[in-house]
Amino acid sequence: MDSWVRFNAQSQAKERVFRAAQYACALLGSTLQNDEAAEIRRTVSQLEAHMSLTRKLLRLGNSVEALEAAKRAIHLSDSVLRLCLTISHLNRAMYFACDNVLWAGKTGLISKLDQHKWSQRSFRYYLFALILNLTRDAYELHLLMEREARSTTSKQPSSPSIPLPPDHLPSSSSPATQAMGFGWLYRQLHLVGTVLYSNPPLLLDLVKNSCDVFIPLDRLGIYPTGPGFVGACGLASSVLSILTMVHPWLKLKP
Amino acid sequence: LSPLHLLLVYFRAAQYACSLVVYLLRNNSDRKDLVAKLKSLETSLSAGRKLLRLGNAANSIEAAKRTVQLSDRVLRLCLTVANVSRTLYFICDNVLWAKSVGLIRNIDKERWSLNSFRFYFFSLVMHLSRDVYAVLQVMTKRSRDKNFKQRMDQHLTENPEVAEVVVPHLDGFLFLLLEALKSHPDLALDSVKNICDLFIPLDKLGLYQSNGGVIGFCGLISSLIGIVTLTQPRLRIAP
Numbered sequence: 001m002d003s004w005v006r007f008n009a010q011s012q013a014k015e016r017v018f019r020a021a022q023y024a025c026a027l028l029g030s031t032l033q034n035d036e037a038a039e040i041r042r043t044v045s046q047l048e049a050h051m052s053l054t055r056k057l058l059r060l061g062n063s064v065e066a067l068e069a070a071k072r073a074i075h076l077s078d079s080v081l082r083l084c085l086t087i088s089h090l091n092r093a094m095y096f097a098c099d100n101v102l103w104a105g106k107t108g109l110i111s112k113l114d115q116h117k118w119s120q121r122s123f124r125y126y127l128f129a130l131i132l133n134l135t136r137d138a139y140e141l142h143l144l145m146e147r148e149a150r151s152t153t154s155k156q157p158s159s160p161s162i163p164l165p166p167d168h169l170p171s172s173s174s175p176a177t178q179a180m181g182f183g184w185l186y187r188q189l190h191l192v193g194t195v196l197y198s199n200p201p202l203l204l205d206l207v208k209n210s211c212d213v214f215i216p217l218d219r220l221g222i223y224p225t226g227p228g229f230v231g232a233c234g235l236a237s238s239v240l241s242i243l244t245m246v247h248p249w250l251k252l253k254p
Numbered sequence: 255l256s257p258l259h260l261l262l263v264y265f266r267a268a269q270y271a272c273s274l275v276v277y278l279l280r281n282n283s284d285r286k287d288l289v290a291k292l293k294s295l296e297t298s299l300s301a302g303r304k305l306l307r308l309g310n311a312a313n314s315i316e317a318a319k320r321t322v323q324l325s326d327r328v329l330r331l332c333l334t335v336a337n338v339s340r341t342l343y344f345i346c347d348n349v350l351w352a353k354s355v356g357l358i359r360n361i362d363k364e365r366w367s368l369n370s371f372r373f374y375f376f377s378l379v380m381h382l383s384r385d386v387y388a389v390l391q392v393m394t395k396r397s398r399d400k401n402f403k404q405r406m407d408q409h410l411t412e413n414p415e416v417a418e419v420v421v422p423h424l425d426g427f428l429f430l431l432l433e434a435l436k437s438h439p440d441l442a443l444d445s446v447k448n449i450c451d452l453f454i455p456l457d458k459l460g461l462y463q464s465n466g467g468v469i470g471f472c473g474l475i476s477s478l479i480g481i482v483t484l485t486q487p488r489l490r491i492a493p
Contacts, residue, residue: 011258014306043356050305050355057302058261108294111287 015058016242022051023234030228056103059096066093076254084136085254091129098122120220127216130209137206140252144195144202145188204240205252211237260484262306265299267477272296274470304351311344324493328387333493336380339373346370368459375455378448385445388491392434392441406430443479444491450476 025048032041070089076082098121105113196203211233217223218230244251272292279285318337324330346369352358353366396402409429435442450472456462457469483490 011261014258014309018305047355047357050301053298054302054305057265057298058306061261107298108291111291 010245011058013242013245015055016238016245018051018055018058020235020238020242022048022055023231023238025051025231026227027231027235030226030231053103053106056099056106060100060103063093063096063100066090066096073254080139081136081254084132084139088129088132088136091125091132095122095125095129098125123216123219127213127220130213130216133205133209134213137202137209137252140202141192141195141206144199145191148191148195201244201250201252204244204250208237208240211240258306260481262303263477263480263484265303265306267474267481269296269299269303270470270473270477272299272470273466274474277465277467277470280466301354304347304354307344308348308351311341311348314338314341314344321493329384329493332380332384332387336377336384339377339380343370343373343377346373371455371458375452375459378452378455382445382448382452385441385448388438388441389431389434389445392438393430396434396437397430402433440483440489440491443483443489447476447479447483450479 025044029041029044029048032044066089070086070093073082073085073089076085098118101110101113102115102118102122104110105115105118196206214223214225214233215230218225272295276289276292276296279289282289314337318334318341321330321333321337324333346366349358349361350363350366350370353361353363397406406426406429410426435445453462453464453472454469457464
């Protein structure tokens, strides 16, 4: 009960729960396509709109927070991380600013707002921020893979009891070049699996960003997947994000 | 406390400010579309706040569990009953939200709304009783203090014409009261906040009908006091 109270107190946590509920409603609404469920579908879509508007209300101050995060990211030591994170935070700040404008339009503060144009604009900034986050994940993965590969090759001369390097694969009947090609691929995939398994924050962040990227891709019409798939992706990424809030050690730093 | 509480109080202040401005401009025909915009902003703020309050019943129960362990008997009674009553208010409020969204259908909205205001009213009365008790405690402690006795006698003797016309006990009482409130600003702020908040359920329950302007003004004052107490922890009443 105590951890629920603490969780409840964070506005970001509440916003994530509402996001999960919003995408769950979208997923549910897409599965109820027949006429008998029209009543339920109407309730579900009304609930979804309610959640979306309240989330926009909760995010009213988030562009300032994103700018502060960008200011902090400028001081990072690694240049690739510095670039990726700073530009990603700046894009998020622009996304939140567009979102605030959309909220003002939906509540009637600004009349005659072209909601579609501003919505597309906000999704474009969101997509670019997600692409930069994915680039950062790939860069971290690359660094960790290099480190892992170096540590396995440095271990081998000292302990001869370790099995031979996986160049000698069971596919000994195939031509040597093909075996070497598959061998390299297998080695790389094995390395990726090892690195991700031993770094849960990176794995979580990668899966979360990959799920999230389908939402703007669908809304901007670049890769339309349908409301059900978008709902499922949104729900998965919201659940993962709630998980990182309940267990702070799962959050990828910086 | 947390950023979410501060955010919620900002939204509450904005909602009541809109309500006040709508009341003040209600007869002004040039500002009709401004009034319409403010009304729709007020509605969306109110709906958003209802949704954001969905978890608060658990918070109140936790607070009640904490206040049940207080040493002072009167404080323990007042605050625990206030927290339990507030929990029931939040539960009614959550049910009303579910009805407004369409999740629950066959409930009597009027009855649940009245009950929620009754629980809210009762919790405010309990908070005010605690304020009165704390003020009386401070006043009795003060009146026994030697320095204070000297100051009060000085006050009564230097304005003899006032002390003769008004009942001297009342004048001394008011002096003591003001001194107590001045030395305990957190108590004064909490009392004013609870008194302002009291007008809202008094109007909704039909006990003291006032107009939208009074409600908006009182709600705005209590929200502003809430913002001040959240940003300045030393002005917040404890426990």
